[in-house]
Amino acid sequence: MTDTGELTGLRALVTGGASGIGLATARLLAGRGASVAVLDLDPSGASAPLLGLKADVCDDASVREGVAEAARRLGGLDILVNNAGIGAQGTVEDNPDHQWQRVLDVNVLGMVRTSRAALPHLRNSSHAAIVNTCSIAATAGLPQRALYSASKGAVLSLTLAMAADHVREGIRVNCVNPGTADTPWVGRLLDAADDPEAERAALNARQPMGRLVSADEVAAAIVYLASPAAASVTGTALAVDGGMQGLRLRPA
Numbered sequence: 347m348t349d350t351g352e353l354t355g356l357r358a359l360v361t362g363g364a365s366g367i368g369l370a371t372a373r374l375l376a377g378r379g380a381s382v383a384v385l386d387l388d389p390s391g392a393s394a395p396l397l398g399l400k401a402d403v404c405d406d407a408s409v410r411e412g413v414a415e416a417a418r419r420l421g422g423l424d425i426l427v428n429n430a431g432i433g434a435q436g437t438v439e440d441n442p443d444h445q446w447q448r449v450l451d452v453n454v455l456g457m458v459r460t461s462r463a464a465l466p467h468l469r470n471s472s473h474a475a476i477v478n479t480c481s482i483a484a485t486a487g488l489p490q491r492a493l494y495s496a497s498k499g500a501v502l503s504l505t506l507a508m509a510a511d512h513v514r515e516g517i518r519v520n521c522v523n524p525g526t527a528d529t530p531w532v533g534r535l536l537d538a539a540d541d542p543e544a545e546r547a548a549l550n551a552r553q554p555m556g557r558l559v560s561a562d563e564v565a566a567a568i569v570y571l572a573s574p575a576a577a578s579v580t581g582t583a584l585a586v587d588g589g590m591q592g593l594r595l596r597p598a
């Protein structure tokens with residue numbers, strides 16, 4: 347990816363930006379010239395030029411402080427990437443209420459809290475954009491993912507509703523729907539298997555392209571949606587899933 351400098355002068359905040367898709371996005375935004383702050387439970391993975399700030403998207407005071415600090419240090423905010431999220435496996439019978447509450451708190455309310463804190467700053471920008479990291483789970487009907495899918499379904503609806511609410515203010519709101527992306531999160535799931543290498547091979551074989559999506563590929567889509575190049579794009583969900591949802595391939 348070349349450094350085009352097209353985002354020079356823009357100021358971006360990425361939640362969950364110290365690992366995986368968020369870190370790749372933060373680095374790409376910075377590579378294109380933006381000033382970038384990262385809000386994360388553990389910001390140690392976000393090194394210079396990224397500004398790492400510790401915050402928990404489940405804690406409203408922590409989010410408000412983190413967003414205010416980012417806006418103060420960067421001199422305002424133009425781009426918010428709501429990316430922090432956690433996974434959950436199982437059917438509705440497998441997850442008790444407290445697990446539902448925990449995942450919805452991080453994956454949905456986390457985006458609500460960060461957006462609420464960032465909107466007053468975004469209103470002062472002439473290139474304001476929010477990009478939410480959703481998932482193909484929002485619409486795919488994946489087995490053993492009831493809670494995670496419901497949380498991402500809410501993210502998709504939230505994206506569309508926010509796009510409508512803020513379009514006249516010049517604030518664009520979109521989301522990306524990654525397929526299975528090769529991040530530390532997926533690495534942890536594979537490491538927990540009896541035979542991680544065989545599990546990775548089987549996972550790759552289930553993908554239409556025979557491989558996982560990379561974090562950099564998802565980041566490229568997020569950065570496009572955040573950039574002035576997408577000035578007329580709002581209320582969309584861009585799939586970066588190697589064709590998983592669109593191609594309707596049957597196993598050979």
Ligand code: NAD
Pocket residue numbers: 361362363364365366367368385386387388401402403404429430431432433452456479480481482523524525526527528529530531532
């Ligand atoms: P990851 O675990 O590598 O990174 C997630 C980051 O979010 C971590 O740095 C973590 O510290 C941070 N985080 C978690 N809870 C937080 C909280 N309460 N407050 C602040 N930060 C918090 O995961 P990833 O795979 O890069 O996933 C990032 C996003 O992409 C998530 O929203 C996930 O649902 C979505 N997604 C991932 C995949 C995939 O296959 N990896 C597929 C579709 C969607």
